Amino acid sequence: MSDERPLSFDTLQIHAGTEPDPATGARQVPIYQTTAYVFKDADHAARLFNLEEIGYIYSRLTNPTVGALANRIVALEGGAGGFCCSSGHAAQIMALFPLMGPGLNIVASNKLYGGTVTQFTQTFKRFGWEAKLVDFDDPAAVEAAIDDNTRAVFCESLANPAGVPTDIPAIAAISDKAGVPLIVDNTSATPYLIKPIEMGATIVVHSTTKYLTGNGTVTGGCVVDSGNFDWMASDKFPSFSQPEPAYHGLTFGAALGPMAYTFHGIAIGLRDLGMTMNPQGAHYTLMGIETLSLRMQRHVENAQKVAEWLEADDRIESVSYAGLPSSPYHDRAKAISPKGPGALFTVGVKGGYEACVKLVNNLKLFSHVANLGDTRSLIIHSASTTHRQLNEEQQIAAGAAPNVVRISIGTEDPADIIADLDQALAAATA
Ligand SMILES: *Cc1c(COP(=O)(O)O)cnc(C)c1O
Numbered sequence: 001m002s003d004e005r006p007l008s009f010d011t012l013q014i015h016a017g018t019e020p021d022p023a024t025g026a027r028q029v030p031i032y033q034t035t036a037y038v039f040k041d042a043d044h045a046a047r048l049f050n051l052e053e054i055g056y057i058y059s060r061l062t063n064p065t066v067g068a069l070a071n072r073i074v075a076l077e078g079g080a081g082g083f084c085c086s087s088g089h090a091a092q093i094m095a096l097f098p099l100m101g102p103g104l105n106i107v108a109s110n111k112l113y114g115g116t117v118t119q120f121t122q123t124f125k126r127f128g129w130e131a132k133l134v135d136f137d138d139p140a141a142v143e144a145a146i147d148d149n150t151r152a153v154f155c156e157s158l159a160n161p162a163g164v165p166t167d168i169p170a171i172a173a174i175s176d177k178a179g180v181p182l183i184v185d186n187t188s189a190t191p192y193l194i195k196p197i198e199m200g201a202t203i204v205v206h207s208t209t210k211y212l213t214g215n216g217t218v219t220g221g222c223v224v225d226s227g228n229f230d231w232m233a234s235d236k237f238p239s240f241s242q243p244e245p246a247y248h249g250l251t252f253g254a255a256l257g258p259m260a261y262t263f264h265g266i267a268i269g270l271r272d273l274g275m276t277m278n279p280q281g282a283h284y285t286l287m288g289i290e291t292l293s294l295r296m297q298r299h300v301e302n303a304q305k306v307a308e309w310l311e312a313d314d315r316i317e318s319v320s321y322a323g324l325p326s327s328p329y330h331d332r333a334k335a336i337s338p339k340g341p342g343a344l345f346t347v348g349v350k351g352g353y354e355a356c357v358k359l360v361n362n363l364k365l366f367s368h369v370a371n372l373g374d375t376r377s378l379i380i381h382s383a384s385t386t387h388r389q390l391n392e393e394q395q396i397a398a399g400a401a402p403n404v405v406r407i408s409i410g411t412e413d414p415a416d417i418i419a420d421l422d423q424a425l426a427a428a429t430a
Contacts (some may be wrong), residue, residue, distance in 0.1 A: 096129070302412070306345075
């Protein structure tokens with residue numbers, strides 16, 4: 001492939017990060033179902049362990065199938081490097097691990113996937129990490145929340161559960177000024193709709209479980225680094241700017257430049273935390289990602305049609321979809337996600353909590369699951385499930401009030417999706 005002419009997204013999603021298998025010529029990426037790799041000799045082994053030569057040592061750290069997937073996602077996001085891990089939640093811990101320590105904090109959006117809110121506000125406490133959740137629609141509040149102990153700013157590109165687009169360039173300007181990296185969870189948008197790195201994000205995390213795989217078969221995660229952050233510019237990030245005691249005193253920032261974050265993530269993060277993706281799982285996601293742009297086009301087209309139909313229906317109180325002109329986020333969505341603001345949104349149903357429960361119980365085509373980004377249309381009543389750990393005030397702030405359901409529009413025929421909603425709404429509001 002030519003180095004001069006950049007390949008388009010549709011081509012990269014099929015070709016990036018892979019080449020025919022050098023041993024067999026296999027066209028599709030083989031599933032390298034192996035734990036370890038034979039060293040050529042003792043010197044080769046030593047060079048690999050010293051990061052003087054790049055190669056495979058042990059599959060907790062790197063594996064060719066998993067590496068191919070990471071490289072493909074890095075290419076689609078426009079990053080410098082990255083690595084896969086066992087789930088989206090693992091990706092979040094892995095992304096923050098080299099930046100954080102006891103007594104340090106992150107400033108995160110209050111609109112996040114419910115599981116992320118719980119991970120950040122409850123489980124992180126055990127590590128001595130703090131997450132300050134603030135309203136990212138208020139840049140002054142984000143700026144005010146950043147203090148001397150802040151080591152990252154964190155948000156979702158299209159925030160769960162309402163599909164609210166975040167003003168990534170504005171937030172990136174604030175984190176830049178404060179000298180801390182911006183981490184964007186790009187799960188709900190995918191790089192087909194939004195490229196956070198182009199808008200100033202430092203690091204992108206994914207739950208590959210969702211649209212990247214696209215068919216609800218495996219859990220996985222990915223961390224992509226832009227390579228743009230100067231870790232040596234302050235004393236805030238000793239994992240990169242100081243000799244790393246966990247890696248025989250190597251100073252990652254000095255030795256590896258823009259690849260410091262990626263190599264630290266693999267050589268220390270995956271080595272010691274062990275949140276590794278398995279090659280079989282990587283294979284499923286590689287298969288899914290080949291059709292990412294085609295699926296996302298259909299997802300957003302369907303979401304727009306269904307949202308418009310719902311908004312015009314008497315039984316509906318509100319529809320959060322940012323693709324609707326009535327949404328307060330409509331203009332921002334056009335700027336941040338011009339191909340369409342995803343396929344995830346919330347619907348307020350007249351009749352409140354009870355009607356929501358009945359709606360969920362009466363849908364036939366929709367699956368009632370705690371998932372999103374499947375080819376199938378999915379629904380969940382967030383307040384009684386994914387966001388039930390939150391109090392009512394937090395639920396409302398997160399867009400998961402008791403009277404709303406979250407829907408993830410699939411790639412089925414939109415007329416069938418609408419017909420299913422129509423019959424279930426009739427039953428729910430009878
Ligand atoms: C699902 C999801 C996660 C968590 O990913 P898992 O693969 O389930 O661990 C994180 N962020 C967002 C936006 C998600 O949708």
